[in-house]
Amino acid sequence: MAAQCATDSDDNPLWQYALTVYAKPGIAQHLLLGQDQLGLDVLWCLTALWLAEQKQRLTPALMQQVAYDEWRSNMIIPLRELRYRCDKTRDAALRKALLAAELAAEKRGIALLYAGLEGNNDIVSATGCDFTKLLIENLSMLTGDQRWVADMVEFYGNK
Template sequence: MSEIQSADNSLWHFALAFYSRPGIAPLCLRLQSEQGLAVNRVIFCLWLARQQQGVVAELFSDKALQHWHYERLLPLRALRYSVREERQQDHRLDAAYEQLKKAELACEKTELQMLYDLATANDLCPALSLPVDDLARANLEVYLQTVQGQWSGLLQTLLDLYTETGI
């Protein structure tokens, strides 16, 4: 991804700002580990609401996006988790673990760029005139349908924090 794309990607900037807010990162990681939700897709749904855009479920089934997520990002994350466990017994793995974290972040950034490109290049994210918090919930519910997920207290807490942050 070029620096121009990164600089123009308001989704990336939103993700960095939102994820760094107190309480957001641990909550997102719980959504990932306990409910199997993709944090980037959750953040994408929230960002779209700030743009006054909805989302169509078909966006999440984009072949390139699916391939990147399931064939690149998730295996890298699994490797990082494995090395994280091993390095507790062998500190020679510390540098490798740190490099894996950087590589995973680069993959996350690429996935956010793919989501951004999908949102700005087609009609899968229509403009809607709803209050931001209602639109955020509607977007999250569309995403949940694509993964057969259920609304939860964790998601409600995230939505509440999102509404409070005003990012």
């Protein structure tokens, strides 16, 4: 994820949070490991972390985000697959352009997630809940791999 102009239409608190967290040591690498090895959605992982910061639980009902799911399926994943198919040396310029397009698609994806969460009646407050426990619960909604979750919480705790 790259820094973006704060004045464009897809800018929102979740996007700003995602940029900050993604830049922290170990976070990006661990998120990408989860993406590549476990099939995790990095944007949902960042959203789960953000919700914990907001003292809110990630629930199955909250994860019903049709607009985001369609955008991810039709834009983010195809762009990523095209980028992965590029040779890092021979197709460097094309790979760079595809990465920029993928990042722009992810930014739009974050905007769709944020719009789907804003004012959503399915948001469950977790005020008073232990923060680390809430992080674990939110991330566990995305994967059953408790080793990955524990490592993510550790990286995140070192923010």
